[in-house]
Amino acid sequence: MKREFRGLSAAEFFYRNREIAGFSNPVRALYQTVRELVENSLDATEMFGILPEIYVKIWLSDEKSNRVFVRVEDNGIGIPPDEIPKVFARVFYGTKYVLRQTRGVFGLGVKMAVLYAQITTGEPVYVKSSTPSLPIIAEYKLSIDIKRNIPIILEESIFRKTSRWHGTVVQLCIEGNWQQARRRIEEYIRRTALITPYASMRLEGPDLSLEFKRVTKIIPQPPKIGKPHPYGVDVEMLKSIIEGFSNKEARLKEFLMESFDSVGETIAENFLKWARIKNKKLKDLTLEDITELSEKMRDYPEWRRPRAATLSPLGEDLLKRGVKEILKPEYVAAVTRKPSSYGGNPFIVEVALAWGGELPLVDKPILLRFANKIPLLYDEGADISRKIVENIDWSLYKVKFPAPLAVVVHVCSTKIPFKGVGKEAIADVPELEKEIANAIKEAGRRLRAHLTRVEKKFALERKRITFEKYIPVIADSLSTITGTPRESIEKKLREIMLRILGSEILIMREEAEKEVAKVER
């Protein structure tokens, strides 16, 4: 039996295996197409300090209702004309291969949508784009040469701008199922709008019109391109950073200080001393040296935490606001952890626990997942957070199920360890697992303090009601026995009750403060 050995282009690989990028059926593919385009638009605006204005239009072909048109327009930074063909029609090409928090990471999403259009309807992608600095607008119709992974330019026109417009318009025609995808797409846009309150978003579908106006003009500081954190840098990354370091005469100490995040002179010196590594010149390093360096860098316990400049978390206030708006709970505890890192990638975990109010009673907590401000709606069962939430002993936080509890987890990182290129579930990375669990526990302690207060309040209230109920009866009896008017006895009894309850309120306050102090320690 003869076997044929051969290679595949990246485009052919993803053409054959489109399910792994979320293009598994007409429902999911439509959802995936919308989100890939929207995420590109959000990255193209807020990353450059532009308040996002995003317009999503979806309509059906007159002939066949499973031919769906998707058009997304933004007011972003645009794409230079000569880069457009590769950005839209070459797999593994883009601007996202730097150390910075972005929604896009794989350089794959929009190409998958283009590929999917091509193989289901045969239609090319239409792109119109202009950058703020160029006086021209470029228009393209593109498809992908799958065997060779290169763009095919079907139409190209460049014309002069008559306005100051900049941004990008992308239009695709795919096989899709609007009826079934509608709910998810709506939910996706809704949650996206909530987690980016400075964006204005409009969605128009065949039987749907949604608009979210921005509620604030304050846009968070865009994340900066950063250096890797020294903890967990692997051998290959280290080799490539050394290769890219221009001054080969430099010694290790200088190299460490210049190449890595949060490494100053003292830390570099302490590390080399701890690791018993000689302060060699870069050009003298052998492969063994580099392997040892990488191992020691991972084991060193004294690195400073990474700085958060490459990241753009929501912060506890915004997170609380978002949660209150979606879930309308009685109480929210929000926690934004300090930066950590895994494999050289800094990350921040944010968690909110929402309790009561309009939340339904559930047997296990409702989980809302976000990664780099992307809502994750599919594959919850495969997500690291689901596992963690299920392993938490909630009784420690005074939660007994069924309970009105929702857990919101937001992970920000220069590299989210997604399990798949469809970006729906986060993998079990130990450092991440620890941080998410700690964040939930921290929020859990706040929730417990709240529930303790509430419990006490209920207990007092019950006492008050009991007193109130018996005071008239007792006053009556005492009045009969002593001859003192009922009204004055009742007044006295009320004063006694308030004194008793008052001291209990004081005790309760003290206990609550102790709980809070415990939480904050």
Add this chain to the structure above:
Amino acid sequence: MKREFRGLSAAEFFYRNREIAGFSNPVRALYQTVRELVENSLDATEMFGILPEIYVKIWLSDEKSNRVFVRVEDNGIGIPPDEIPKVFARVFYGTKYVLRQTRGVFGLGVKMAVLYAQITTGEPVYVKSSTPSLPIIAEYKLSIDIKRNIPIILEESIFRKTSRWHGTVVQLCIEGNWQQARRRIEEYIRRTALITPYASMRLEGPDLSLEFKRVTKIIPQPPKIGKPHPYGVDVEMLKSIIEGFSNKEARLKEFLMESFDSVGETIAENFLKWARIKNKKLKDLTLEDITELSEKMRDYPEWRRPRAATLSPLGEDLLKRGVKEILKPEYVAAVTRKPSSYGGNPFIVEVALAWGGELPLVDKPILLRFANKIPLLYDEGADISRKIVENIDWSLYKVKFPAPLAVVVHVCSTKIPFKGVGKEAIADVPELEKEIANAIKEAGRRLRAHLTRVEKKFALERKRITFEKYIPVIADSLSTITGTPRESIEKKLREIMLRILGSEILIMREEAEKEVAKVER
């Protein structure tokens, strides 16, 4: 703000995103490494009619217990020396890009293990291989040039064979966590041995020694390389098949008959008539013609089912045997469905429902998933089967939870639509969903028939016990009244009881036969 646009090689992409191939942490990476090597070994043996002998050895480095060595040896078909470097050190290269059921599909698994070894321990992969026809053995040490996605040959030696040995030995040294991965690896090997009863497998770990000897020498017919099924062939695939068709003077009818599975003259003619497509010459087809052809091929309702020659299902008997051996239930219903297809890929679904015996009482069915004879142990929550099992109304099949029920789902296909390149969960492809649901329902009806029989049997048993209990009492009273000896009355009563129960048994049998007939209709 300047943006850097650039491309990535496939190796660099997977180096950056190793989580998507299952290499997310030292536990999972060790498990993934073992399974990728074992699956390659199984493909290299049974696909060529060789009874597999597989030896897996895992040991820890003396210096650091998180440096784990993995060595897998097989008696397979081997790899020609000049292909070894690319097969082990070039991403997207291999023999699996044909239409045939194999465990490997992506041409990625072993390269990911090599990459992971390289970035965690810096160690190259060791490979030794020989094919049956060549008189030589080749030995290599290889690593991957990540930036360019090409093999780096560190050592190479070719020597003459002194025995008739053929097969492949692969050895890697990765960062891993044996203590935590051990249970999964054991379970993986155990389930693999059960689903390939013609394989002998041996696993030796630091504190573990497992051996599974083959229980049969009968090896299933190896799957053949096939043609795509006409249903669901997309525009791009159609274009590429037309391009590859040598005789461009041929007309559509001939092209359809020669290029697709299960298309004879009558079917080709009927299809063209139904589709109102002219029997043009291939060279005269426009892009519009091809797009229309693809659409019509998907919509045509009269294609014959695909043939199963490219597939290698277990069959109901083997499946039952496997299930009985693992789960030790009281009853098993097994169903092997007829072939179906999605997107041109034939597939067969097999399902077993196991009931009672040693199965524990559970609130929802235990699910065991297999794809192309690979056990899937991770990411059950993201799998299509989990969703289907949860949506089944089990009360239709007389199952009330908690119940001792396990569902085994085995999908065979020339292309399993895995959700990720880690091959752990199957995506929601509508055709697959329908077949899995139908298979479960078919098995469910058999289970119901069984439970009905059992129920009746219990009812009769209860009646018998009741009779037995009262017969002596009644006999006593009657004997006192009539003067007839107690023994003879008791004997008579017993005869009456047997007559009554006997007719009930007849009725029960009839009803059971009706149930069975219903199932089989």
